[in-house]
Amino acid sequence: MNKKNHEIPEWAFEFHGHRCPAMPLGYLAGMYAMQLLGVEKEKDTNTFVFSETGDEHHQGCFDDGVQIATGCTYGKGNYKRLQYGKIAIVLYKPGKGAVRVKPKPEILDSCSTFEFFKYRKSGIPASQVPREVADEVIGYVLSKDFEELFTYEFVKNFEFSPEKKTMLRIKCDDCGEPTYENYIKIFNGKKLCPRCYEIERGRRK
Ligand SMILES: [Zn+2]
Numbered sequence: 001m002n003k004k005n006h007e008i009p010e011w012a013f014e015f016h017g018h019r020c021p022a023m024p025l026g027y028l029a030g031m032y033a034m035q036l037l038g039v040e041k042e043k044d045t046n047t048f049v050f051s052e053t054g055d056e057h058h059q060g061c062f063d064d065g066v067q068i069a070t071g072c073t074y075g076k077g078n079y080k081r082l083q084y085g086k087i088a089i090v091l092y093k094p095g096k097g098a099v100r101v102k103p104k105p106e107i108l109d110s111c112s113t114f115e116f117f118k119y120r121k122s123g124i125p126a127s128q129v130p131r132e133v134a135d136e137v138i139g140y141v142l143s144k145d146f147e148e149l150f151t152y153e154f155v156k157n158f159e160f161s162p163e164k165k166t167m168l169r170i171k172c173d174d175c176g177e178p179t180y181e182n183y184i185k186i187f188n189g190k191k192l193c194p195r196c197y198e199i200e201r202g203r204r205k
């Protein structure tokens with residue numbers, strides 16, 4: 001068994017739902033990016049992660065690990081998937097700068113040689129892979145130093161201005177459901193939620 005350089009909190013696996021190597025890899029990428037930028041885990045929404053993963057490939061589990069580590073989350077709106085189909089993140093905090101962290105290709109390749117992926121390729125979901133098989137590849141990831149796992153670069157002149165968020169809800173004139181004002185659409189003088197707007201527009205045709 002390899003020495004362990006890092007610990008992943010057990011609640012991270014509970015939140016994620018199963019034991020796989022991509023979530024811990026994301027967790028460590030997030031920790032490393034925070035260390036490089038000199039920032040703490042984000043409690044609110046003043047730090048941002050731009051993840052280069054996409055919706056249509058495996059290893060999106062990486063994003064859960066990054067969110068757990070950085071506190072930049074999909075729900076708070078400071079976590080964006082760029083749909084590039086790559087495993088890399090940019091961590092950005094205004095005033096602190098931006099850093100891009102990516103796993104080394106050889107790390108991704110050597111993870112793929114573990115038995116865990118034989119199970120996955122034969123269609124077995126990660127939660128059904130025997131614990132010791134999953135923990136073998138997770139142990140491999142955790143045995144490596146940040147420098148062995150990742151490369152990084154500081155991104156110069158990185159700029160991003162978040163959307164202004166609203167607290168004001170308006171009742172849709174059709175369904176009566178409260179809808180945030182910036183999502184309301186006007187149709188025939190009515191204020192509509194996007195769903196009722198689509199229905200009304202369909203009737204018109
Ligand atoms: Zn996973």
Ligand SMILES: [Zn+2]
Pocket residue numbers: 172173174175176177192193194195196197
């Ligand atoms: Zn409506």
